[in-house]
Amino acid sequence: MPVRVTLINDDEITTRGVAAMLLEHPDKIELVSLAGPTLTPIDVALYDHTTNEPGVGPSLAELVADARIRKVVVFTWSFQPWRAADFLRRGASAYLSKRLTSRELVDAIRRVDADRVLVSAGGPSGGRYGHPAENGESLTEREAQVLSLISNGLANNEIAEKLMLSINSVKSYIRSCYRKINVDSRTQAVLWGLGHGLGHPSADDDIDDRESAAEAAWPAGASARVRLVR
Template sequence: MSPAGRPVRVALVNDYELVVVGVAALLEKFRDRVEVVEIDSNLPVVRDVDVILYDTFGQVQGRGVDVDSLVDGGSAKVVIYSWNLHGRLVQESFEAGVAGYLSKGIDAEELVAAIERIHAGETIKPESGGTATPRPESAWPGKEHGLTAREAEIIALITQGLSNQEIAERSYLSINSVKTYIRTAYRKIGVERRSQAVLWGIKHGFEPDVLRVVQG
């Protein structure tokens, strides 16, 4: 609930429709406290909202989020929602101007409470670094094919054209960790080469979407 006594107005942003729709579903039963008024994939937020919840799945990180572009002159607070909790990445995000950085390992009620606290003026950071384990109800492309959240994100970045080194640098993973995720992901989706992985990704929803849903 906002200080004005109404639900906190939230826009959900990510390049993948499945991801933002999944987050909206998590928040639905708390609509008396958090009202999702806009869902955007690859489009700027157009509604006057209190908080922009930016899901990092498939995003090119490592250089901070473009807060000014997301806010576009408004007063909304930008909150990162991610399973990548690397300390340097969190630091760079706050240096870029975000108001909070939330782990995908928290449950829906904790997420709602954190959004309310950030809207009220608190700064929230993850308690530990590393990688959070997404909640079972979380959604991401490739989940139905057995891909973990991290494997799916690597396939998304490969589909977008990033090299192994670029993926490592921008996600703060070692190059060996990236290669390990690639090997296990390739085995699960039945491909052997990068070109095959790109084609698989295009066919199975790993290209960024263009979507705007305005509600209320």
């Protein structure tokens, strides 16, 4: 089944633009409307908090509490990395920039639907290795690579495949990263990585490899339709 996605608090031009982007991936996304009763749960709601005038449209808290919606993603032009932690604490499953390409957006939506925590500004940005961690120790290059991939939403098995490591080696690097940056959860590691320049794919990152890995995990026989329900 395709991921059912709805847009919240967006103007008509943006809605049409995002719809056109998602229409490029008809086997993966179904764009639907939240207006009126719906019997089928919505997998991901893309919510722009910057267009939410007081008393107009639902708030983030209302969307998170809405039983029809599985995941709420803050999706905005006004991407400010330091606000990510606040949105995640308030129940958002991801914080995404509208500068993402259509492929990046679809990939992000699918990762969120698969219960990943994701923060992404989009666009090429080189990761910075050897950052001093919270306890004064520096991350090794390999630790920084692993942390960068965690910050981009990859699962342990995907990291192992990408870096040609065993799954046990990946887990060992993750434990070492957690100790050095003084965190105890994947969400905290994502936010630390984003704040230290490790949260975006580098310009030479092989996006096709990430897309292929996502394709392999996509259910066979998924619907090849995208519907805009009004």
